[in-house]
Amino acid sequence: MKSARQAALVAAAVVCAAAIACAAYLIAARKAGGDVQAAAERQLEIIALDLGSVLEKFETLPFTLAVHPDVASAATRPHPEVTERVNRTFKAIQEQAKVAAIYLMDRNGNTLASSNWDQPLTFVGRNFGYRPYFQEAIRGNAGRFYGIGSTSGEPGYFIAQPVYPLGGEREAAAPIGVIAVKISLAEYERAWRSSEEPIALADRAGVVFLSNRETWKYRSLRPLDVRSQRALAATLQYAGRAIRPIADLPRQERAGFGEFVAKPAGRLGWQLMLFPSPVRVTRVAVFSALAALLLLAVGAASGWAVHQRRRRLEERVESRKALQKAAEELDRRIAQRTEELLEANLRLETRYATLQETEQLLRTTQNELVQAGKLAMLGQMAAGITHELNQPLAAIRAFADNAVTFLARGQTEQAGANLSHISAASARMGAIISQLKGFARKSSETLARVDLAQAIQASALLLEADARRLGASIDIDAVDPVFVIGDAVRMEQVLINLLRNALDAVEHAGERRVTVVLRREDGDAVIRIRDSGTGIPEEVAPHLFEPFYTTKSSGKGLGLGLAISSSIVQAMNGRLTAHNHAGGGAEFMLRLPATNNETTNVEGGRLVDA
DSSP states (O other), X not given: OHHHHHHHHHHXXXXXXXXXXXXXXXXXXXXXXXXXXXXXXXXXXXXXXXXXXXXXXXXXHHHHHHTOHHHHHHHHSOOHHHHHHHHHHHHHHHHHHTOSEEEEEETTSBEEXXXXXXXXXXXXXXXXXXXXXXXXXXTTSOEEEEEEOTTTOOEEEEEEEEEOOTTSOTTTSOOOEEEEEEEXXXXXXXXXXXXXXXXXXXXXXXXXXXXXXXXXXXXXXXXXXXXXXXXXXXXXXXXXXXXXXXXXXXXXXXXXXXXXXXXXXXXXXXXXXEOOOHHHHHHHHHHHHHHHHHHHHHHHHHHHHHHHHHHHHHHXXXXXXXXXXXXXXXXXXXXXXXXXXXXXXXXXXXXXXXXXXXXXXXXHHHHHHHHHHHHHHHHHHHXXXXXXXXXXXXXXXXXXXXXXXXXXXXXXXXXXXXHHHHHHHHHHHXXXXXXXXXXXXXXXXXXXXXXXXXHHHHHHHXXXXXXXXXXXXXXXXXXXXXXXXXXXXXXXXXXXXXXXHHHHHTTTSSSOEEEEEEEEETTEEEEEEEESSSOOOTTTGGXXXXXXXXXXXXXXXXXXXXXXXXHHHHHTTOEEEEEEXXXXXXXXXXXXXXXXXXXXXXXXXXXXXX
């Protein structure tokens, strides 16, 4: 019984809601229709005033030109000089007034002068006697007409006035010609395109000749009768086009055509129309119906909420005790979980501190390993560098003894020459020692701009003695300066290690040559070090950059050089690779990111402009 009563109440509520929604829809639709109608009429009023002002602005122009002496002379007795003067006058006025054309016709409709006299499609020589505006003006009245130009093919509004002989009474004399002004309404039509709703301007026969819907132009609001069709054909108003109704267009092209708001415009019985979209009315009505349903739903929900609130008040008393008990349990669990999190956080802090110590130890060990590799390399180069220093030192001693002898003999010029040799030898020893000291010092790990060409030259200088001892040549091809961001000392360590390995590779070769090429490729600095040795054995290639792996004899290396070099290059965001060259020998390629700005420095681990 209770279920049947609830079903009846629900059905009654649904019927009432539907009735209220329908009433709201009808009332809103009626009001929205009225609002749309009023808005359309206001918009048409503005458009009509604007159109009227455009048309009326030029009403006096043909009348004013008709009384010009040259115009009457050209219409009475055409003379080339007068006609040319009239043509130029018409063109100047046409450009200033911004009209489409100005032209003069004799009493038979033949064009004598025109503002477009110098254009390919000139009106001069054309006959427009069949146009209604000419026929009206030759009868002594103002002629007005809208149509497509038979010469230019461009539509326009024509205003014509009769031309009378000079010195006569206008009322008594017959017109000797007609002057016409053509006005283009294209810009006015383009202004309508901002409107989403269709706007159209139709003549008294119902043919649309201006519209923001291009497919509607030169189509009629309804099928034309035979009389109207004949009139259009006789005047060529629309260039002989077949005028068909808009309703014949495909559905998509005639979208929006239907009921419209109209207002008369112009002096030719035109009709200005705006086609309001019924979608707006429907949308407002639907929104109003939905709003009414929403209000009903809110009211029903509010009533249901009040009913539920009474039930919830009873349940709240019972649930409050359970909630308090749950809160106490939650507090206990939170305290327990907080204690566990504190202990876990303490363990994490301890592990993090240990990790930092390990990382610092690893970094220190790595730096010491790099320094050890550098000192080991210096030990290998010591014999060659000692020989390189002994030669200028022996020369200094010999030149000094000779200088003492020359001074004792009073031969100061020869003594000065010996002292110059001593200075040059000392400078060479200083350069070698300076390079050696710079290479031997510990790296500061400070990033800076490194000139790779300079680094290559410095590294080759330190190995010059070893190269001479082996009878090998180091050919350097570094045409342009290339800069990278890194540690100059470690960069030289990598280069010396690679050059040293290349010299070792050519020690027993027939041709002992090491080639170094520096280039910029795709934004990277690329150094290729190629030797003329026997190349890298196939079984050695996979282990080439592994620590403590070496193919050299005991005492010539620990197998750390290439591993340290690869680590240094990776720290500079680069890559070190090796392969056998197609022309023989091995080739090591060092690729590093190049910097384009030669004034770039590094501060605090980031790039800045010097």
